[in-house]
Amino acid sequence: MDYKDAGVDIEAGRDFVTQIRQDVQSTFRPEVLGGLGGFGGCFELPTGYQQPVLVSGTDGVGTKLKIAQVLNRHETVGIDLVAMCVNDILTSGAEPLFFLDYLATGKLKPEQLAQVVKGVATGCRQSGCALLGGETAEMPGFYELGEYDIAGFCVGVVEKSKLLDGSQVELGDVAIALASSGVHSNGFSLVRKIIDSQDVAWDSKPGILGGISVGEELLKPTQIYVKPILELLASDIEVHGMAHITGGGLPENLPRCLSQNQSIAVNLDSWEILPIFRWLADIGNIKSEAMLETFNMGIGFVVLVNPEQVDVTKEWFHSQNIAAYEIGRVVGGDGKLVVA
Template sequence: MQVRTYQQSGVDLDRAQALIRAIAPLASQTYNESVLQGVGGFFGAYAMPSGYKEPVLISCTDGVGTKLKLAKEARQLYNLGLDLVAMNVNDLICAFAKPLFFLDYFATSKLEPSQTLALIEGMAKGCKEAGCALIGGESAQMPGVYAPREFDLAGFCVGVAEKSDLNKKDNIQAGDILVGFKSSGLHSNGFSLVREILKSKPKSAPSLDTLLTPTKLYTPLLALKDKIHALAHITGGGLRGNLERVLPPTLSAQIELKALPDMPVFSWLKEHLELAECLKVFNMGVGMVAIAPCENLKVLEKAGGFYLGTLKSGAQEIIFLE
């Protein structure tokens, strides 16, 4: 067949336009008075909110990694949209920033409307829960780059913070405590390793529903920012890798392993991996850690937190105590 149209080469523009029309009402559910232009144009526009003394825009981007491979097998793409929003927003709030708006990038060989809409529906739900607007995105058809029915996605989030809040971690000192906030499960990290374990078809493997439990959003912690010196989102790299990102060079963090939540999915991982590897890769039941003055423990416990450890003087390192 002689190729004479874009559609014959594998790119269906009519389907893309129809998809944009279907996405618009989903996105509009997340809009607020600050949205000046949303999905459908060449750009999204959002008015800077008032009430800030020295507003600073905070941005982040993230994806969901190879969790999408399992999500496709389980046909749980809706939850994958939730994951995409949560992974970005949870990074954002480590700057004590209020999420303002979210954009996505979805690339595939050929647009499948039901597949894409399921993802967008999940993103819209996540945005509503996080209090941010879904104001734009891109759905790219790239046959030859992606195999049939394969896709990848990324998210982008912008928020606003007070400039002074960016320096809150300068207040961290010896004697401060680590307060953990429970994860909903694996969140969206370590799935390349999880999939390798699953290849051996272990009899005790958790269900796909358990493995694909959506990432928890921690936006309620913004209301407690005056009680917290720093937040660390526990993603790839585990507790050690992510706490080091906020820990001053003159302090060490001592984490009590007995304080980690007892969750079946992590017990299963410990059956197949050394504990050190689990701690290096997974959140082990702790999705967010707050560093706070010890006198604020009760307030943070009321918000769902639990004592995880303490900070001591010494070289910057993370110590796990049995």
């Protein structure tokens, strides 16, 4: 017997690396040292920092992958993977520098997984970070045929004096919410339970979704906010805090950017709830509280600014074709979301 008899195809692995090489190299920044294929990726710190602080983050895509695998659509989940990591470290004010991915499957299908990596490369280009390396594990008997899982890890940098850690947030600061592109990459265990319990076909097109199929809507990739936020931080607008709205929705994530003895009072009628959330709540008979604590409900990212800079902040995001809403303000409290 040999390794192939055990279910691991070395030649398929080599073919996979060949297919992804151009996509990976398209993400390289000037600080990348060396090329693809080494045991470790090397990255030189950018110049111009007095006290550089490295900020790291890691995440996955969750059971959204199940939908991608059922529909045989793999080109967007790689974007999700990058987005979940870079949006997290962005809340500290960090610029993403490089990204690593881990991809595990039962049987390596080079064409399938090359689509995943193409999405990862797209996400890296959108966020300006290099896809520095990764690992592809073929694990026969651990995953079913056609199944795979992905995880990501990124590192960014911020000047220590500009690191956002909650201490800059002041009472009266206003929360400006940025629109999400859809469900993003959270709550898909509940999404799938709703779909399965109601026998909804993935290619069905409910009228509320405007002619888009259920599967297509749910596979919309997570919005990456890196470039517009970094440009905002480099402007005259003073940002005091930021939050990435992921699992747990606004109640879980918005208080994470606060200082001690602070809360955020939010007006739930101050932004547009996307049709996909109204549809899920309706067919699944999900209470509004459960929706708010599970999904982003149309908000993917929040910035906290001085009240005097609210209008200019909203106008700036609108100039970047990003819908922005004034949803609340910082008040005294015990670190919880308060419904105004």
